[in-house]
Amino acid sequence: MTNAKDFEPKIVAFFCSWCTYIAADTAGVGRKKYPPNIRVVKLMCSGQLDPQYVIAALANGADGVLIGGCHPGTCHYSKGNYKALRMYKLLKRVLGDFGIEEGRIRLEWISASETNKLVKVVTDFVGQLKELGPMNWPGKLSFFDSELKEATA
């Protein structure tokens, strides 16, 4: 893969407002450093995450999606994070059928106080996506769509 290592992956991150989002906020307040590749979307609960949006992110040019939720047993709404887990596992299988590597989507349990874990996960994920290289789904689809412009004899 060309220039795989020098590209900066775009990551859309869906964080639960009760845990991972606070961890990210606290990491900022504590001036902890991690790569600036994540674009965070705050959700009330990871169980609220509609897979349509994970797919939309990947289809529109994201290189990876990170989902952050509360540790098992600590969901503010009691079972939302388990819903997220089941959705995530099923979605991974579907994405695999489209040829998307497993490592491009990741679910992590990060509590509000685990700022170090957040920093580690983001840093690690960015490295992992650099290994995988750019995804560029829109570019690939527009390459396929160029066949519509071909003059047909």
Add this chain to the structure above:
Amino acid sequence: MTANPKTEQPKTKPKIALYWCASCGGCEEAVVDLGEDLLTILDLVDIVFWPVAMDFKRSDVEKMPDGSITVSLINGAVRTSEQKEMVELLRRKSQAIVAFGACACMGGIPALANLYDKNQLLKTAYLESPSTSNTEKVLPDVKGNKHPPVPHLHEVVRALDQVIDTDYYIPGCPPPPSMVKQAVLTLLKSPPEKGSVLAPDIALCEECPRIETKPDDLVLERFDRVHLKQVDPEKCFLVQGIPCMGIGTRKGCEALCIKGNMPCTGCFGPTNNVFDHGAKLLSAFASMLSQQDEEAVDRALSTIPDPTGSFYRYGLSKSLLRKRVRGGAT
């Protein structure tokens, strides 16, 4: 206003064309299934092009003035260069284009081919399938070197509106005759807003005869498959653990499959606000399960053997990802 309709009738009736692309013929069958109603429709319109049933040629369409066909009903997905040319021709000649049936609306069953690479498909179909005997290893000859040239296969199977501007959609695999009749009459009398799907914008559960047996909170341990289980003909399929796509699929079919004791497979596509049918269904089915620890979740999810094929059965062309890209031989 109340004049004798005989004297009021215009000399030329509205013209209708019907065409098929990558389809199984079921949509054509649905038109024939109109039975006597077909005669009512034929009183109102002239059919100027219908290759499956009447003897018209492409050159007949080419000779028509642009915009002279009132409505073209096109079924099937678009996957060859010939189909693309034909729908572009019909677009020029027609005032309105209707995507007729699941394949034209969303890609349908043929769009599942988007999960494979084109060369892989050709190899399987022409060389490797167990029932194929092709000792000379003949493949479709698009250049016409040895054989008469054939249209070439596109890399991607597309819904009609991904190739030409499309005015209306009639969903279904195939659309039920009652809906076809109603849709044609509506189009002739008072065409709805462009882009309309000519079916109700609400999920199938609403018209399902088993709705009373569906609890508000569904909790399942696993999914079962319809051919491996004795299915209760009265109870909601989901309560019985059988994946039924009715919860995320547009109604309008009068719950035909359900009445035949088979679950909905989703041929009517999503309701208007959903932008990825498969993802929405995936979300619903993942929510119904009760497992909480990873291993149990894996075990429960393994009872859905082919999530992509089940959730995107008819809608792969219109899904956000549309096509397998990495990992294949592309």
